[in-house]
Amino acid sequence: MATNETVIRVEHLSKSFGALKAVDDLSFTVGRGTCSAFLGPNGAGKTTTIKTLYGKARYDPSPETRVEVLGFPIPARELDAKCRMGLVPQDNSLDEQLDVERNLYVFSKLYGLAPAAARRRIAELLEFMELSEKARSRVRELSGGMKRRLVIARALLADPELLILDEPTTGLDPQARHHIWDKIRSLMKTGVTVLLTTHYMDEAWQLADQILIMDKGKIALSGHPHRLLEEKIERFVLELYRPELMEDHTSPAAATFRELEEAGRARRERSEARAILYSNEESDLASVAAGLPAGSFITRRTNLEDLFLTATGRKIDE
Amino acid sequence: MNNTAKAAHRVAPWTSRIGAVWYRHMRVYTKTLFSNALPPFLEPLIFLGGIGLGLGAFVPAIGGVSYVSFLAAGLLVTSSMYTAAFEMSYGTYIRMEFDKVYDGMLGAPVSADDLMVGEILWCGTKGAVFSACVLIVCLLFGALSPGWILLSPLIGFLTGVMFAVASLLVTTVVDNLDNFNFYFTGFLSPMFFFAGVVFPLESLPRYMLPLAEAVPLTHVVRLVRGLGVQGGPSFGLVHLWDAAYCVMFTALVGAWALARIKRKLVD
Numbered sequence: 001m002a003t004n005e006t007v008i009r010v011e012h013l014s015k016s017f018g019a020l021k022a023v024d025d026l027s028f029t030v031g032r033g034t035c036s037a038f039l040g041p042n043g044a045g046k047t048t049t050i051k052t053l054y055g056k057a058r059y060d061p062s063p064e065t066r067v068e069v070l071g072f073p074i075p076a077r078e079l080d081a082k083c084r085m086g087l088v089p090q091d092n093s094l095d096e097q098l099d100v101e102r103n104l105y106v107f108s109k110l111y112g113l114a115p116a117a118a119r120r121r122i123a124e125l126l127e128f129m130e131l132s133e134k135a136r137s138r139v140r141e142l143s144g145g146m147k148r149r150l151v152i153a154r155a156l157l158a159d160p161e162l163l164i165l166d167e168p169t170t171g172l173d174p175q176a177r178h179h180i181w182d183k184i185r186s187l188m189k190t191g192v193t194v195l196l197t198t199h200y201m202d203e204a205w206q207l208a209d210q211i212l213i214m215d216k217g218k219i220a221l222s223g224h225p226h227r228l229l230e231e232k233i234e235r236f237v238l239e240l241y242r243p244e245l246m247e248d249h250t251s252p253a254a255a256t257f258r259e260l261e262e263a264g265r266a267r268r269e270r271s272e273a274r275a276i277l278y279s280n281e282e283s284d285l286a287s288v289a290a291g292l293p294a295g296s297f298i299t300r301r302t303n304l305e306d307l308f309l310t311a312t313g314r315k316i317d318e
Numbered sequence: 319m320n321n322t323a324k325a326a327h328r329v330a331p332w333t334s335r336i337g338a339v340w341y342r343h344m345r346v347y348t349k350t351l352f353s354n355a356l357p358p359f360l361e362p363l364i365f366l367g368g369i370g371l372g373l374g375a376f377v378p379a380i381g382g383v384s385y386v387s388f389l390a391a392g393l394l395v396t397s398s399m400y401t402a403a404f405e406m407s408y409g410t411y412i413r414m415e416f417d418k419v420y421d422g423m424l425g426a427p428v429s430a431d432d433l434m435v436g437e438i439l440w441c442g443t444k445g446a447v448f449s450a451c452v453l454i455v456c457l458l459f460g461a462l463s464p465g466w467i468l469l470s471p472l473i474g475f476l477t478g479v480m481f482a483v484a485s486l487l488v489t490t491v492v493d494n495l496d497n498f499n500f501y502f503t504g505f506l507s508p509m510f511f512f513a514g515v516v517f518p519l520e521s522l523p524r525y526m527l528p529l530a531e532a533v534p535l536t537h538v539v540r541l542v543r544g545l546g547v548q549g550g551p552s553f554g555l556v557h558l559w560d561a562a563y564c565v566m567f568t569a570l571v572g573a574w575a576l577a578r579i580k581r582k583l584v585d
Contacts, residue, residue, distance in 0.1 A: 051585060080329055087425030089418070089425060094422070095459075102345060107423075109334075110423060110428050112328070112329075155425065
């Protein structure tokens with residue numbers, strides 16, 4: 001489904017809150033029919049970036065800045081853009097007093113749908129989101145996953161070309177998360193462009209064609225997840241739970257590692273309670289491991305989380 | 319899924335966007351109709367019974383009108399004032415800060431102005447409905463007699479809109495729910511007592527008259543009394559001033575409040 005057409009174009013986007021620069025000179029594009037995922041720690045600027053795309057936040061004025069969604073400049077023509085896109089905000093913001101169907105009906109008016117068309121569309125969406133049986137239930141009777149599906153249905157009322165989801169599955173159990181991922185995948189098959197934010201590596205891994213790892217308002221790393229893993233991080237990692245073993249210069253493991261490091265074949269990252277050793281060769285790590293007591297380490301393939309932590313640093317900045 | 323909704327890919331005219339916001343509030347409000355519709359009927363009953371009949375027995379007629387009728391005319395607009403003020407202070411604040419209602423709605427093709435104007439008009443509507451409820455009770459109990467006073471819900475609408483914009487302005491200033499206490503006890507309650515509702519303005523000390531003229535409630539109270547509490551209407555030049563005040567107040571305070579709330583709704 002992916003074509004060369006650009007659905008979102010952002011150039012030199014900055015957003016400050018007082019002295020804090022939440023988004024710092026950000027540029028990216030999203031192609032039609034693709035799924036892009038913003039990945040980043042809390043406060044990285046993911047939600048702020050998304051808010052500027054539909055006029056919920058105003059970016060810092062600058063002659064270089066350009067924000068276009070579906071061909072419309074934002075915020076000048078944000079309403080035109082919003083007619084063709086759906087938004088799933090971080091908070092469900094459902095009308096708890098109303099039933100499922102009424103929640104959608106009230107929103108259909110905001111999109112200017114005629115009553116008959118709205119009812120047809122609502123029936124379709126409830127079916128698609130597997131909420132038909134809950135049509136008459138009050139929102140407060142729904143599970144977390146159902147509420148989230150209802151918010152997605154709400155975002156789809158106007159049959160959007162672009163769907164933006166801010167943390168679609170945060171706080172949901174694994175079943176509910178997989179269910180929602182399946183729905184997002186079916187939407188992608190119909191040609192809907194998807195942009196989402198998440199903290200979950202597996203969510204980005206499962207869905208995205210393009211990952212944008214954000215840190216401190218900037219894009220630290222971006223690209224196709226599989227390619228990123230191939231190009232931006234070693235293939236294997238050894239996690240050692242007794243980091244002091246690496247400090248002991250007399251130990252054979254530390255000596256082996258130093259040789260590898262000097263040869264540029266291994267790299268080490270520190271965290272408080274672990275030593276983390278990377279290498280492209282499993283055998284290199286095995287030679288280090290040979291000098292380590294059993295049970296003090298594991299060796300495995302690297303994953304997106306390793307890449308993410310390498311790109312954004314291991315410190316908790318809150 | 320097919321394309322039943324493609325027609326929506328055009329921006330709706332502003333009237334229908336505002337109408338959609340109004341519709342949302344109406345739907346949510348009428349969902350709990352019983353608990354929401356009882357107070358506007360009960361309150362005037364309590365007032366007329368407790369104060370009108372009880373206290374009224376000791377009070378002579380005011381301008382040829384019994385005290386119960388005098389008070390009843392004032393209640394036609396104070397009920398609108400309170401319902402609009404609650405809706406657009408506590409209500410708006412909770413929708414904004416706790417329920418995040420606007421965050422969801424702003425994802426749809428409506429602007430922050432659409433949201434707030436729709437809500438202000440909804441407050442006007444509630445003002446009209448509350449006036450009508452008081453009117454019905456007062457007519458049933460003979461505190462008011464039918465005539466031009468049947469038009470009082472229109473003034474109730476105006477009252478609702480005026481206090482909606484005033485309350486919206488206050489909502490942009492407060493940083494927690496408790497701060498609204500200042501608004502209700504510091505502004506609305508004094509107005510209830512000193513704007514010609516429970517006793518005529520003429521009884522106020524002279525130096526307080528300019529103050530009474532400066533606050534919004536005075537003007538809608540005078541307008542509603544102009545309709546004639548018992549008997550025909552009696553409009554004068556002063557009512558032109560009242561109407562002009564209401565229009566100007568709504569326009570100026572409304573524009574100010576909208577500009578301020580936009581800074582809260584849009585980061």
